């Protein structure tokens with residue numbers, strides 16, 4: 001069976017503010033390529049020094065990516081906040097979407113609360129993408 005899962009994590013950026021834009025561009029560039037190969041899609045944002053990433057793909061592909069992420073020195077304190085089986089992807093068209101220049105109050109509240117509510121994260125990230133379009 002082709003199980004599909006979605007997970008949301010947040011992590012603390014270790015980037016200097018002035019390096020954030022270039023680093024985000026680099027991450028999205030690499031992720032778009034690797035994620036397409038690994039059947040992963042999702043969305044990534046950086047708000048108030050915190051990365052939030054929604055990832056969707058097979059359970060094993062997500063596990064492997066999370067291992068890589070743990071060794072990436074551009075961020076630290078990775079907290080997986082929710083992970084669940086999904087019927088279909090929310091971000092099918094994206095190797096990795098990054099509405100990074102937008103700030104969202106809803107997202108800020110979810111980050112502060114470390115919310116375990118997958119639906120709320122999905123909605124907040126989708127909203128950001130719609131606003132960025």
Ligand SMILES: Cc1cc2nc3c(=O)[nH]c(=O)nc-3n(C[C@H](O)[C@H](O)[C@H](O)COP(=O)(O)O)c2cc1C
Nearest residue numbers: 027030031034035051053065068069072074075096
């Ligand atoms: C916040 C953040 C999000 C990332 N998202 C992805 C991603 O979605 N897919 C991916 O392949 N790499 C992503 N990366 C990069 C990986 O950590 C890693 O550099 C990449 O998978 C290449 O693996 P390697 O450095 O072990 O060769 C991300 C890095 C950071 C800091």
